[in-house]
Amino acid sequence: MNYSWDWLVFFRPSVTGEGYYWQMILRGLGWTVALSLLSWAMALGIGTAAGVARTLPQRGVRWAAAAYVHCFRNTPLLVQLFIWYFVVPELLPTRWGDAIKQMNPVWNQFLTVLVALTLYTAAKAAEQVRAGIESVPPSQVQAAMALGLSRAGVYRDVVLPQAFRIVIPPLTSDFLNVFKNSAVALTIGLMELTGQTRQLSEFSSQPFEAFVAATLIYMLVTYVVIALMRWVETRSRIPGYVGA
């Protein structure tokens, strides 16, 4: 290979005159973290609701939840993002569409990715939650109802506390995937970590250093998430129950 390595490139000023290259990386990391944490928090809420809905006795609710999960889980995230960004504003009434397009472009991009990433992640989380609920023996539900608990009470006090503990490991994977999936933002121009890395590699002509740095940062972030989820798992463990 005929390549000039220059690991100090991060401490050189950017050719665009907007600060140093390490600042580009940091700005990108900021967007990645903000996007991922917000998406995850909302996805967990929506995913839980959709997961519960899929196990309810009401057929209409079950079908609606199933339709949502199928649409969002079975299509590529990139396609969904393009639809949210390029197609949806054209389908809305012209005045609304124009209002969306005239927003501050960065916030517009951020909100669009947030919506796309949240709904995609929530569909996946819903399946985990449903699997968790279904792994709780039906006899427990019957017993709880026989004791006089309402449907809401059964979910709140009996089913969900067990279901969540069971699905912590697969949910951890989903949580990690949010960080990695957030890189799709660059395709509509939001310069998160991967986007900034590509910019850096173009401006500085040091592509390998830039991508090595991004790889290490992603690994660091995901290890923090893994450690956090391990801690949650240990703290929530019930002695003598699942996996303990």
Added chain:
Amino acid sequence: MTSRIHRRALTAALLACLVPGAWSQAAKPAAKPAQPAAAQPLTGTLAKIRETGTITLGTRSASVPFNYLDDNNKQAGYAWEIAQHVVDRVKKDLNLPNLQVKTMEVTPQTRIPLVANQTLDLECSSTTHNTERERQVSFSNTFFVVGARLLVRKNSGIRYWADLVGKNIVVSGGTTAERLIREANAKNGWGINILLAKDINENFLMVETGRAQAAMQDDVILYGNIARANKPYDWQVVGVPMAQEAYACMLRKDDAQFKALVDDVIARMMKSGEMEKIYTKYFLSKINVKGGVVVGMPVPEPMWELFRNPNDKAFQ
């Protein structure tokens, strides 16, 4: 040790094969000065081509009209033809009539690493030669000169750079245009919102859907986008070109032999009028894209100078 001796023997044998070919070419009528490739032992790219019998070219699928897939799904374009001239010359100089030509699709992000790590031997498309890139790769003689300008709707009221104040403008991420507009925006306090598109097509989509009021790119790409638009008459290119850029073929760094060959091919094409001919073919006549379109860009002024005086100078 034995392997080194073997290799020497092999090199000697290769040279023996090569030299008669070089002599016979040199003996042909005048107008064929130095044969840079054959005069000394082969090194770098040429040695690799000789050894493997293949040359790998980087290609682009939508860089109209430099290098693109036409309606028959065949590679075509102004820069593609230059690459073909280089291939012909390599065949002749190395006496390799059966040289295999491999192609590999690249994007603006992958092209530099792929040349630096020696996957590609030559990349001729719409690649700007600038001094930052010289750290990783080397560039041939310039074959095209562009300036960054603006694509706007005719009824947008935007004519000059200063008309952009407070508006949204889209550029392709990582390009020289992005660099220029960020610098100008910071310096003049224009308060322009800069949107980034990931490629040439998305760049146009952003102005077409009204997310941006203007698209900034190399003028020639803007003309190409207009040619392919659904309503070409709604659009126009405005603004004084902001800094010039040199397009050149990209090749491995520190490979004087191969560079000399590519430079010579381009210089000869310019001097012989061949370059003007392919300019007319791709920029002023109908090309086989989207059922036949015309880019319709007259030869930019600095290119006449280039044709008279081929060189490999970068502008930035």
